Amino acid sequence: MSNPGERPLDYRGQAVVTLRQIDRHNGAVKGTAFRAFKHADVPLVEGRDFFVVPLDRPSHPAIDSFLLQARQADAVYSSSRALILLTRHAYARLAAAANLSPL
Amino acid sequence: MITLLEWLRPWEPSLPVFLACVLAAGLYVVGMMRGARPGFWPALSYFLGVGLIYVVTQTHYDYYSQYLFAAHRLQHLVLHHLGPFLIALAMPTAVLAAGLPASWRTLPQGVMAPFFRVLGSIYRVLQQPFIAGFLFVGLVYFWLTPDIHFDAMLSLDLYWFMNWTMAVDGLLFWWLIFERGGRGITPRLSPGRRIMVLAAIMPPQIVLGAYITFSGQNLFEIYDVCGRAFPIDPMLDQQIGGLITWIPAAMMSVIAAVIVLAFRLDQEERAEDSRTETTLERA
Numbered sequence: 001m002s003n004p005g006e007r008p009l010d011y012r013g014q015a016v017v018t019l020r021q022i023d024r025h026n027g028a029v030k031g032t033a034f035r036a037f038k039h040a041d042v043p044l045v046e047g048r049d050f051f052v053v054p055l056d057r058p059s060h061p062a063i064d065s066f067l068l069q070a071r072q073a074d075a076v077y078s079s080s081r082a083l084i085l086l087t088r089h090a091y092a093r094l095a096a097a098a099n100l101s102p103l
Numbered sequence: 104m105i106t107l108l109e110w111l112r113p114w115e116p117s118l119p120v121f122l123a124c125v126l127a128a129g130l131y132v133v134g135m136m137r138g139a140r141p142g143f144w145p146a147l148s149y150f151l152g153v154g155l156i157y158v159v160t161q162t163h164y165d166y167y168s169q170y171l172f173a174a175h176r177l178q179h180l181v182l183h184h185l186g187p188f189l190i191a192l193a194m195p196t197a198v199l200a201a202g203l204p205a206s207w208r209t210l211p212q213g214v215m216a217p218f219f220r221v222l223g224s225i226y227r228v229l230q231q232p233f234i235a236g237f238l239f240v241g242l243v244y245f246w247l248t249p250d251i252h253f254d255a256m257l258s259l260d261l262y263w264f265m266n267w268t269m270a271v272d273g274l275l276f277w278w279l280i281f282e283r284g285g286r287g288i289t290p291r292l293s294p295g296r297r298i299m300v301l302a303a304i305m306p307p308q309i310v311l312g313a314y315i316t317f318s319g320q321n322l323f324e325i326y327d328v329c330g331r332a333f334p335i336d337p338m339l340d341q342q343i344g345g346l347i348t349w350i351p352a353a354m355m356s357v358i359a360a361v362i363v364l365a366f367r368l369d370q371e372e373r374a375e376d377s378r379t380e381t382t383l384e385r386a
Contacts, residue, residue, distance in 0.1 A: 031170050033329075034329035039259045079337075080327065080328070084328060
């Protein structure tokens, strides 16, 4: 069921994963990664551990190019209007705390 | 395809909610086994109320509540309106008391007595008609303030606090409305005052529901972060949620008013029967 071949995306030079990638990687229902993110006991700092990218507002060309890459990788839920990107390092901490599979 | 077992598994397990529901059902069953006879309809109403509260909080339904605004509104309709409404309609005090150990049926004496006296005073203040009505509507407004709603849906502790406040306030309010039988510590309002309270809480709920339904902007952005449970236009989701806040919530007041009137008529009929019997006995 799980997809161990999930490849992190490159966002401003950082390896990141989306919530959809995490759900898919764990073979889990949509929302599982977000639940783990919401309830994380590990402190996650925006700008360092995760980034929030709005999908429905005009943005920087570099972000547009990233979003294209993310959509091509099928890493965005169609109903999402904002993207949460977790750095690989932050996901490793989250996975350990929430019993998720490491990348 | 989701299996029955997956449906029954809570999305956010909560031991306090689980225990409260099991205790509520268990105590009622023990009360009936010890001889309390609530009747079929009150028992059905009670178990349905407790069961609905359990279903919307401790099954996979809660998943939809967290990823769909309309499902969240339905969850709160059950927690604040329908569930407590059905429980209070059953007036389960006597059955629950029968289920308790005999030594617990009277208010505690000794060192705990002052604590329970204070609790009783707070309860009586909260059950003043204006305060009860204000709290009932105020909580709906409070938790639907977009920034507060965002935080409540993002924090597990706040999420459960929100749900508990809704359920407890619902119980307080509907208990005040349907209070009958032997006098307890709940203020006994006349049918007219009960109907006035029910009428007073309707317009603010209608205004809020209509505002959400007709708002041109996406008010509750928390549901956009991860995306909704299934592909649905955010505005459509918001409109359905607004309609749930508006129509069924307000309709509950109308239904409750009819029930209050029915209780009144029933009371009058019984008094009339009793008078007739006394007259016949004398004759």
